[in-house]
Amino acid sequence: MTSEPRNSTAPTASVSVSIAVNGRPTDNTVEARTLLVQYLRETVGLTGTNIGCDTTSCGACTVLLDGESVKSCTVLAAQADGRSVTTIEGLADGETLHPMQEAFREYHGLQCGYCTPGMVMAAVSLATEHDALSESDVRTGLEGNLCRCTGYHNIVRAVMAGADAMSGTTTGAGSGA
Amino acid sequence: MIPAAFDYVRADSVDGAVALLTEHGDDAKLIAGGHSLLPLMKLRLATPAVLVDVSRLDELSYVRDAGDHVAVGGLTRHHDVEHSDVLREHAPLLAFAAGQVGDPQVRHRGTIGGSLAHADPASDLPACVLALGGTIVARGSSGERTIAIDDFFQGFLESALAPDEVITEVRIPKATGAGFGFEKFNRRAQDWAIVGVAAVGGDRPGVALVNMGSTPLRAAAVEARLAEGAAPDAAAAVADEGTEPPSDLNASEDYRRHLARVLVERALTSVAGSNGTGATR
Numbered sequence: 001m002t003s004e005p006r007n008s009t010a011p012t013a014s015v016s017v018s019i020a021v022n023g024r025p026t027d028n029t030v031e032a033r034t035l036l037v038q039y040l041r042e043t044v045g046l047t048g049t050n051i052g053c054d055t056t057s058c059g060a061c062t063v064l065l066d067g068e069s070v071k072s073c074t075v076l077a078a079q080a081d082g083r084s085v086t087t088i089e090g091l092a093d094g095e096t097l098h099p100m101q102e103a104f105r106e107y108h109g110l111q112c113g114y115c116t117p118g119m120v121m122a123a124v125s126l127a128t129e130h131d132a133l134s135e136s137d138v139r140t141g142l143e144g145n146l147c148r149c150t151g152y153h154n155i156v157r158a159v160m161a162g163a164d165a166m167s168g169t170t171t172g173a174g175s176g177a
Numbered sequence: 178m179i180p181a182a183f184d185y186v187r188a189d190s191v192d193g194a195v196a197l198l199t200e201h202g203d204d205a206k207l208i209a210g211g212h213s214l215l216p217l218m219k220l221r222l223a224t225p226a227v228l229v230d231v232s233r234l235d236e237l238s239y240v241r242d243a244g245d246h247v248a249v250g251g252l253t254r255h256h257d258v259e260h261s262d263v264l265r266e267h268a269p270l271l272a273f274a275a276g277q278v279g280d281p282q283v284r285h286r287g288t289i290g291g292s293l294a295h296a297d298p299a300s301d302l303p304a305c306v307l308a309l310g311g312t313i314v315a316r317g318s319s320g321e322r323t324i325a326i327d328d329f330f331q332g333f334l335e336s337a338l339a340p341d342e343v344i345t346e347v348r349i350p351k352a353t354g355a356g357f358g359f360e361k362f363n364r365r366a367q368d369w370a371i372v373g374v375a376a377v378g379g380d381r382p383g384v385a386l387v388n389m390g391s392t393p394l395r396a397a398a399v400e401a402r403l404a405e406g407a408a409p410d411a412a413a414a415v416a417d418e419g420t421e422p423p424s425d426l427n428a429s430e431d432y433r434r435h436l437a438r439v440l441v442e443r444a445l446t447s448v449a450g451s452n453g454t455g456a457t458r
Binding site: 055057073140141 | 211
């Protein structure tokens with residue numbers, strides 16, 4: 001098994017991947033068809049990333065790939081080889097919540113909680129990409145994340161507060177865009 | 178949902194990808210961002226035996242001012258097209274429309290070359306490249322060739338690309354200062370257009386339709402009326418002429434024909450009013 005991304009000339013049914021997940025290296029050999037979300041949940045054992053629609057619509061499986069939000073149900077683990085992934089488990093600093101997590105708690109930006117890990121990850125990516133977020137930016141920027149409980153109002157409030165709190169702080173989530 | 182088993186290989190160069198495609202023929206598919214292909218594979222509507230991953234070919238991710246046109250690398254992501262200063266200045270229709278594709282997560286992965294190669298009539302960018310009169314550059318085992326966008330879309334999810342060809346570049350003639358309009362009608366923000374319209378004015382005006390037939394379509398009747406000097410409402414009245422829009426759960430054929438006429442008028446009104454700076458929707 002190699003720890004470097006490698007190019008090969010012969011297609012193979014299994015693939016060796018080295019993915020830094022929440023700052024920790026993971027090295028595994030997986031079936032080529034393994035989706036990133038499966039890799040995170042079943043191979044690495046981090047079940048905070050939820051599978052919702054499984055069709056690139058709902059955003060529950062959103063994680064950061066090299067600091068940018070992606071839907072991990074529509075990325076192959078092989079495509080994340082050699083890259084860094086941040087999941088909801090990787091945001092908090094010990095017992096201290098990430099500012100975006102803290103804002104979701106403060107503003108009660110959730111009801112059932114199923115969409116929340118994806119919402120928080122999408123919000124962190126959005127806040128990292130923008131210097132200042134208007135309410136309209138937040139509503140548009142969360143178009144890839146569906147919530148069936150809240151009606152979104154508290155989520156939008158939370159994201160705006162979380163983005164404010166993040167400005168001037170590092171996210172620990174990579175370089176962003 | 179998990180794709181059917183396949184063999185995976187990562188290409189280390191464009192020529193390497195062409196060699197792999199040549200070797201594996203129809204059994205192989207290219208994957209870049211994967212946001213058209215992987216959903217089809219998860220539904221088992223596509224079951225390639227070999228996936229050739231070109232997503233690491235960073236040399237195909239660029240936007241360059243190339244004099245009379247803008248050169249966009251085939252692997253340039255929607256996110257990067259949306260935020261390109263060169264495109265915002267010289268082809269703002271494409272930059273604006275790229276920001277309307279899917280959602281931020283999709284735009285972080287999907288590429289312009291992948292979107293064009295997939296040839297989905299419901300996709301946004303193919304119609305924009307049609308309206309702008311772009312050219313596709315493809316490399317295959319017999320070398321490089323250019324394909325005019327009007328010759329590129331051949332049928333439903335079918336392009337003029339040979340099985341061993343890779344889109345390396347998309348050339349967009351400059352439309353600096355020309356007004357544009359982009360209309361996308363859908364039920365949920367992230368959905369494909371039920372009907373969409375891409376329109377640009379200036380010296381090389383063009384109007385193209387999303388989801389009004391089996392391929393991305395040029396609105397030829399509208400363009401002919403515009404060439405005769407027709408106003409937006411008169412030109413838009415023939416928006417559905419020559420189209421064969423589908424009926425599905427989202428809309429009937431008649432509804433789509435009506436939408437096309439309404440949306441073309443809106444897009445043309447934006448063209449007239451925007452002078453390259455405006456946006457619509």
